[in-house]
Amino acid sequence: MDKFIVSARKYRPQNFNTVVGQSHITTTLKNAIRNNQLAHAFLFCGPRGVGKTTCARILAKTINCTNQTPEGEACNTCNSCVSFDAGSSMNIHELDAASNNSVDDIRSLVEQVRFAPQAGKYKVYIVDEVHMLTTSAFNAFLKTLEEPPPYAIFILATTEKHKILPTILSRCQIFDFKRITTNDTVEHLEEIIGKEGVHAEKAALQIIAQKSEGCMRDALSILDKIVSFTSGEVNYQNTLEHLNILDHDYYFKLLEALQQQDMAGGMLLYDEINRKGFEGDMVLNGFAEFIRNILVCKDARAIQLLDVVEGMQEKYRTVAASVNAGYLVSALNILNEAEVNFKMARNKRLHVELVIIKLNFLQQAIELSVQDGNLVRKKRVDGPVAIQYKPIASIQIKTPPATVIPMPNNIGKLYVEEKPAIQQKAPAQEYAPATSPMQPYMPETQYATTTQTILQPPPMQVVKPVPAPPMGDGKRNILDALRAKYGDRYSVQVVEEPIPLTMETLQAHWDKFTNKLKEDNQVSVGNAFYQATLLIQDEATFTICINSNLQQRFIEQEKTMMLEYLQRHYHNNSISFNFQLNEGTKDEVPVTANLNSKQRFERIAEQYPLLRELRDKLKLELDY
Structure with a gap:
């Protein structure tokens, strides 16, 4: 073979x-x-x-x-x-x-x-x-x-x-x-089945070309599978079955049920589709593509955009003539939104059924929005819109007191014209004519004039600064002033002056902190503090002289506690220190660094003679 x-x-x-x-x-x-x-x-x-x-x-x-x-x-x-x-x-x-x-x-x-x-x-x-x-x-x-x-x-x-x-x-x-067009793919597939001696319907080849989405390799692979599946007889029905594609007849039936507002028929049709194993997102996507093709057929110029199998164009044009374009556009919007939200829905079947229910009552909603052949819009249309007025009750503004201006003489009269008291009324259609050529047209206004007799100008008041309370000897610190002003409402704490570092006090505090470490069973750290020497740099800085890096690491472990201890006793939060490695000192190197196993045992046995005695009593043989 x-x-x-x-x-x-x-x-x-x-x-x-x-x-x-x-x-x-x-x-x-x-x-x-x-x-x-x-x-x-x-x-x-x-x-x-x-x-x-x-x-x-x-x-x-x-x-x-x-x-x-x-x-x-x-x-x-x-x-x-x-x-x-x-x-x-x-x-x-x-x-x-x-x-x-x-x-x-x-x-x-x-x-x-x-x-x-x-x-x-x-x-x-x-x-x-x-x-x-x-x-x-x-x-x-x-x-x-x-x-x-x-x-x-x-x-x-x-x-x-x-x-x-x-x-x-x-x-x-x-x-x-x-991408290779559908027509080119179909022509190439027809050429191949002619050479292979396979009988295939053109509608089936068009379905294969649409499924391949412009990829010739995919189209040839699909053709090989269907030829093997059908034993050389490729027709429209077995191609749909093999490719798991929903026939457009279902979409035509579903659209007809929705147009007649037959909700039960639409739900039963979807149940039949669901029992055949088609997922809900495939139904939504296929129905949206079907509605798009129907909408394309509404205009004769756009029929060339129709991508369906041969022989179905006339049926699409017939159905498109009986469906309202507004219904198709609204249905496309609903289907697109449902397809986007399909992945987030927990109950997939209910999600698709809700879409069918919306589409079932969509035509009724469109009809309710039309009155006397005109579309009723909720939004404001273009053009002038009348403004509605409501009468406003009159508001009486009280007259402020008259302003008195003192005259140079003790006796005299002063005529003061106050601010007019305006009484607002509802909008009037006419205005009162002017009484003189210089007076403009004004709404009705009431003016008030006050006459006042002044016998003597009011005396002028001079404000003198209030002297501060006596301070005894003329001096008072800020603390006494705060206590006199606020009393016992606030607790006032006196900030003590910082104590400068001296070698005597620093060494005393250092020794106390070292003894505290030893009392807390931190012997190794305490010995590191004990072996260090101190040098004072200035009033807030000192140097710790160490002999090895190991000693520095021990001291750094207690750095925070030690600084807090010193800052508290010296009343100074700026106290700091640094390290200095003594010249001529090196890190301790084990004596047995370059010795072999036997030499290391002998060296330890010299220091601890009981170790050799233990070996002899137990009759141990050491592996050197």
Whole structure:
């Protein structure tokens, strides 16, 4: 039995003319070959399964062909083409950057570039999934990619162009591959089933092309599975069953039930769909796509955007003519929001059923918002809007007291015109005419005039500063002033003056702290304090002279407690210290540092004779 080869490999294009859906790429490459204008580095980027690696191999095969056609294609008969088809050509090297992405892999590739081809014109290096290279690997590749030997051509392929360094992009000719259209995919599948002798309906091939989403490799893989599933008979129904796709007939029935406000029928239809194993998010997504297609069919100019199987266009147009566009737009909004919130819903089925209930009463809500053929909007429409007024009760402002201005003489009269007392009334339509030409039109206003007889101007009062209470001898400190002002409401504490450091007092406090450590069973730390000597630098700083780093570590363990103790006794929080290692002293080194095991035992036994006696009594044999 012959070994089975999948269609994606068996029918892989062998020249530029057989590449599907990338005519803008193949035409450019053929013209560059024919005019001898090949670049030294190419970057092929685009979605998966659209022919990037295939075009790279065809380019490598064509430029080394010794008998090219006038159109810039390989002859497929010369030794170079035959060896290439057999996979034994030494002029093409492929590197999978997904698994060989280190600097060493790129360096080994660069080492191979130094050797010229033994046969043919060019050595082609294809680096697939180049975006997986590390930054260091990219940097190691820069110089060779910029100035390669004249016989070396690099072809980089990637699905994620944005991950490649700009320094790499600037050194390459970039070719952007596009997704393969549904029609191109269907034509290519029809060609393949014709060669294989398989019977397939065109509607089934359209479903496969839509499912592949522009990826030819996925379309061929799906076709192989369905051919195996159906034993060579590919039709519309078994394709839907195999791909787990919901038939559009269900969507037509669901839309009809919702238009008739048959909530029970819609719920029962969804129950049937759910029992067939279709998830709720798939139903929401499919129904939203169905509503979109119906909305597209409302306008004859947009029918070309309809992406459905052949023979269904007329049914879509018929249904679209009977559905209100406002209903379709509102339904799309509800379905989109439900699809976004589907993952957060705990009860998935209830979430979908609530959407069906909303869509069932959506038409009724739209009808309620229309009165006499006009749309009722809650928001304010454009244009002038009348302002409603309410009468305001009159407000009587009291007259302030008259202002008295003293006159130079003791007797006289002063006429003072006070601020008018304005009585506000409701807005009036007319104003009283002016009594004189100089008087403007004014609303009704009441003025009050006061006459006052002044016999004698009021005496002026002079405010003198109140002298401070006597302070005895004329001096009083701040503490006495605070006590006199606030009394016993606050407790006043006197801050004592700091005591300067002296050698006598410092040594006394140091010895007390050392004895306290020994009383607390901190003998090692106490000995470290006892062996240290002190030197005073200034009134708040002293130096601790130590003999070893170990002694310093012991003292630093009690640094906080010791500083707190000294600061409390000297009334000074700025007391600090530093360390000084005595000259000529070194850290204690064990005597047995350079001795072997036997010598160390003898040295210890000399110090502790009972150890040797213990060994002899127990008859121990030591492993030296």
